[in-house]
Amino acid sequence: MATRTIRFKLYALLSLPIVALIALWTFVTGYLVGDLFELRQATTLYDRVSAPAIALTTEMQNERKFSAAALSKSGSQPEELSEVRERTDKAVSEFRTRVTSLEATSIIGPELDASIKQVMGEVGRLRAIRRDVDGRVSSRLQAVQAFSRITDTIYRLQDKLVTVPEIGLYQQAIGLQRIAHARDLMSREDSLISSAVLAGALTHDEYEAIEVIAPNRWLLFSEGMAVLDGELRGPFEELLSSPRHGRITEFEKQIIETSRLPRDRGSWQAAAAEVGGEMDQLLITRAKLLNDRADDAAGGIIAKIIIAGGLGLAAILGAMILSARLGRGLAEELGSLRLAALDLAEARLPQVVERLRKGESVNVETEAPPIPTTGTTLEITDVGRAFSTVQRTAVEAAVGEARLRQGFNRVFRNLARRNQSLVQRQLVQLDSMQRKTTQPEALEDLYRLDHLTTRMRRQSEGLVILSGATAGRTWRTPVSLMDVVRAAVAEVEDYQRIVVPPLPEARLTGSATADVTHLLAELLENATVFSPPTTPVNVRGETVGRGYVLEIEDRGLGLQDMEREGINERLATPPEFDVADSEQLGLFVVSQLAARHGIKVTLSRSPFGGTTAVVLIPRTVLAEPETQEASAVRALE
Structure with missing residues (x-):
C-alpha cells in the first residue's frame, strides 16, 4: 500500500461512519433508545425507590400524629404508638x-444515591426522636418538626426520581409531587391540631407553625392542579370542592384568624382522617396511572426503534467494517510509536542521565539508536524520525552538560586545592611568628590574622566540597566534640558572640572531624550574620x-514558615549543585556534609x-568513650 497522509486516513475512517451514524443510528440511539431506557428506568425507580418511599412517608406521617398525641396526654405511652412504630420500622x-x-x-446514579443516603441518615435519627418523645423531652411542635425533616428529605428524593424524558409525563409527575407534598403539610397540621385538641389548646409556636403551613399547602395544591391533565386532575378537583375538604379549609382559616382552636374541635379529626385517607388513595392510583402511561410510551418507542434500526442497519454495518479495517492499521502504527516514545521518555533517557550523574561514560551511538518505524502513514513515519532526532540531541546535550559539569568540578577542585596549600602554609608561618613574638600588641594582630586565615581555609574547603571531593584534613584518632565545637567557633568572624558552655x-x-567542624562553622556563621550584633549565639549539646x-x-528575626520548610527539605535531601544558586553555597555545603x-x-x-539549628550526630560518627587509663595518660602528656 502506498504511503498516505494521516488526514487522508482519518477522512476515510470517519466519513462514512459519520454520515451513516449521524443520519440513522445516532437518531435511533440518541433519541429513541435513550428515551426508552429513561422510561424503563423511571418505571424501575418507581417500583424500587418511589413506591417504598411513599409507603415510608405514610407511616412517618402516622407516627408523627400519634407521637404528638402521646405528648398531649399524661401517663405512659399508648399501645397504639408501639404498633405504629412497628409499622414504621417495617x-x-x-x-x-x-x-x-x-x-x-x-x-441509581451518584446524585440519586446521595439523596437516598440523606434519607437513610435522617431515618437513623428515629431512635433519638422516639427517645425524646418517650422521655417527654420534646414538645409537640418539636416532635412534629423532627418527623417532618424526615418526610422533607423523602420528598426531595421524590423530586429527583422524576426522570422521564417525555415532557408531558414529566409535567404530570411534577404536579403529583406538588399535591403529595401538600398532603404531607395537611398531615402536619393534623398532627398539631389533633394533639392540641387533646391538650385543650394550641401553643403560640404551634399557631405560628400552622399560620405558615396552611398557605403553603394551598399554594402547593394550586400549583400541582394547574399542570395535571383532566384525567389526573378530575378526582382531586372533586375532592377539593367537596364539603368535607371545605370543613378542613374553614378550620384552618378560623385558627389563623383567631389564634386558637375552633369551638367544634372534634369535627377536625374526623374530617382530616376522611380527607387524608381519600387523598392518599388518589395519590396511589394516579401514580399507578402515570406509570402505566410511561409503559405505553415505551412500547411506542420500541416500534420506532425497530423501523429506524432496520432501515439503517446495512449502511451502518458497511461503515463499521471499513472503519474497523482502517482504524486497526492506524492504531497499530500509533501504538508502536507510542511504545517507542514511552520507552524513550520513561526508561532510556532517565537511565542515560543517571549514568552521567554517576560519572560513567556514555556512547551516544549505542544509547540513542534510531526509533524503528514500520508504518505506512507519512506523518507517523515523520514523527518517528523526529523522535529519533530529539533522542540523539537530548543524549548529546546530556553528555555535553555532564562533561561541562565535570570540567567545572575539576576547576573548583584545582583552585581550591591550591588555595588550601597556600592557606595552610600561611597558617604554619603565622604559628611560627606567634611563637617568636612576645609583644602583646603584635601577638594580638597575629592572632587576628590567624583567625582570618582559618576562615579563608574554610572557604577553600567549601569549594572542594562543591566539586564533590573531600576537604582534605583528616585525623587518625577520635577528637573530643568540645574541641570540634571550639574549632568551628574559631572559623567564625564574630566568634566573640558565640557562647559555648x-x-x-x-x-x-x-x-568525620573535619567535615563536622566545617558543618558547624557554616551554621555558626549563619547564626551570627542573621542576628543583631549585640545578641549572643548559644550552643547547647546533649546525648540522646x-x-x-x-x-x-x-x-x-527568624525565617518565614514556608522558607524554613524549603530549607529543611533541601537539608534533608541535598539537591544537585546549581551554579546559578550561588547565594546559598553554605546551605549546599551543609547538606552535602550532613x-x-x-x-x-x-x-x-x-x-x-530567631532560628534554632538542630544537628543530630548519629552514633556511627561517634567514637567509643575514652577509658580512664587513656585519659590519665593523655593528661600526663
Missing part, C-alpha cells in the same frame, strides 16, 4: 431492602538515644523569635 426495612437491591443499584563528653571519629544533639540558637555522614540538620523557630 416500612424502613422495606425501603432499605428495595433501594439496595441489585436492580436498583444498577440504575561545657558540653557532655563525646568524641567524633577522626574521619540516637546519638548526640547540638543546638545552635540565634536571636534574629548527607555524607548521615547527620540530620533541621531548622526550627527559636523561643526568642
